[in-house]
Amino acid sequence: MTATGTPRPDQTRLDPHLLRIAAVVVLGTFMSILDTTIINVAVRDLSRDFGASLATTQWISTGYMLALATVIPLTGWAADRYGTKRLYMTSILLFLGGSALSGAAWSMPTLILFRVLQGLGGGMIMPTGMTILSHAAGPARIGRLMGLIGVPMLLGPICGPILGGWLVDDVSWRWIFFVNLPVGAIALYAALRVLAPDEPRPHHALDWQGLLLLSPGLAIFVFGLARIAAAGDFSTPAGDIASVTGLALVSAFVLHALRHRDPLIDVRMFTHRTVGASALTTFLFGTAFFGMSLILPLYFQMVRGRPAFGAGLLLAAQGIGAMLAMPLAARMTDRVGAGRVVLTGLGCVATGMLALSRISGTTPLWTVEPILFLLGLGLGATMMPAMSAAMGSVQRHQIARTTSGLNVVQRVGGSMGTALFAVVLSHQIAALTPTAQGGPAATPATASLDTAFSHTFLWSFGIILLAICPALFLPRKKGGTRPDEGAALSAME
Secondary structure (H helix, E strand, O other): OOOOOOOOOOOOOOOHHHHHHHHHHHHHHHHHHHHHHHOHHHHHHHHHHOOOOHHHHOHHHHHHHHHHHHHOOHHHHHHHHHOHHHHHHHHHHHHHHHHHHHHOOOOHHHHHHHHHHHHHHHOOHHHHHHHHHHHHHOHHHHHHHHHHHHHHHOHHHHHHHHHHHHHHHHHOOOHHHHOHHHHHHHHHHHHHHHOOOOOOOOOOOOOHHHHHHHHHHHHHHHHHHHHHHHHOOOOOHHHHHHHHHHHHHHHHHHHHHHHOOOOOOOHHHHHOHHHHHHHHHHHHHHHHHHHHHHHHHHHHHHHOOOOHHHHHHHHHHHHHHHHHHHHHHHHHHHHHOHHHHHHHHHHHHHHHHHHHOOOOOOOOHHHHHHHHHHHHHHHHOOHHHHHHHHHOOOOHHHHHHHHHHHHHHHHHHHHHHHHHHHHHHHHHHHHHHHHHOOOOOHHHHHHHHHHHHHHHHHHHHHHHHHHHHHHOOOOOOOOOOOOOHHHHHHHHO
């Protein structure tokens, strides 16, 4: 028996039981997504209140994303060992504890630490929820279900900046964390009532050696990358050493996983065309998207002079575009294949990023908002179709590990994006501002800031162009599984 009960004979209809399970998963993942987006509009205020630079404050987001990435590899083992229902509820409890502590933080280092603790709980919420849904729906219904649940889940990117802006401006930044507590309580109660207990499989041992190689390796590598980006070259010994050390640890994990019978992440899965293409696409897209999620609120606040709430309202166009695109993209994925849908989405995002690199502080908002809406359309047509293509190409017993691996890749990309883009922006501002010394105070806020943000937007555009390359290898026909995929994946076991 699985966490979702015995599959129904009708494998194409979204029955009421499946929809109730989807609602439970949406509650938990909505809370996690809301917390990821709600913090971005508060970065400038937190930097000012704690007297920290942007390069330091961005670790509130980067540390959270790194914690997500480092704990996600445990999801596959933990789901087998303790069951998906128990793991899902435990993850929510840990997330709520980290939220309460983050709201009570008294300094920037403690806030970053508590955000990391929060991420350790939140990292397993989404992959566990996706595993529960994948088991319940099966390959025939997963595309439609992902599109359906994606609509309420995408309310997070819409509501997060608006709610966060209102809380920062009119209440307190601490409530951007405390707001998770009532939502989490509802999610826990719903999971207890709706999800059926599943049978753990304790014979799967945890790959401790892989965990000790991968988790520190990812964190050290991203830290080193941020230090190198801050310096603008490879002249910082700390950044160089950290990057090389982190890369060595990750490489050692790959070699270990290729030899291990039951590794933390089955890297052999990524050698398969569909899974590998999906992983690289989501990695690059995650780098660009999460990085821009941090930068866009700063653009409206620093360049356009908007308060946090105003910035949140202006960002809603992106979330609305994604919410409208996702159900349509899900239906098109089932009809024409994920490859065509994802390439269309990436084309929209690339066009939007290039357009953003051309705007300035005087560009009318009626020009900026359609660009953000276009970005949202691209988001809705990229992330879920790419991941559902991979999950639809593997066998049922491989879904948990595949989901875990894809989420690790996405979150690592996100942590690299937030660290990289924040440092690139800070470096650009610092490099351009001295040229205005002796001039009026408004000069750096107009010419220098415009140039700094335009340069950062171009970075995102370049990364999206790179993401198009692996997306070319996603399936471009109805159904994501090639005839030889099942046999190839079975041979990996």
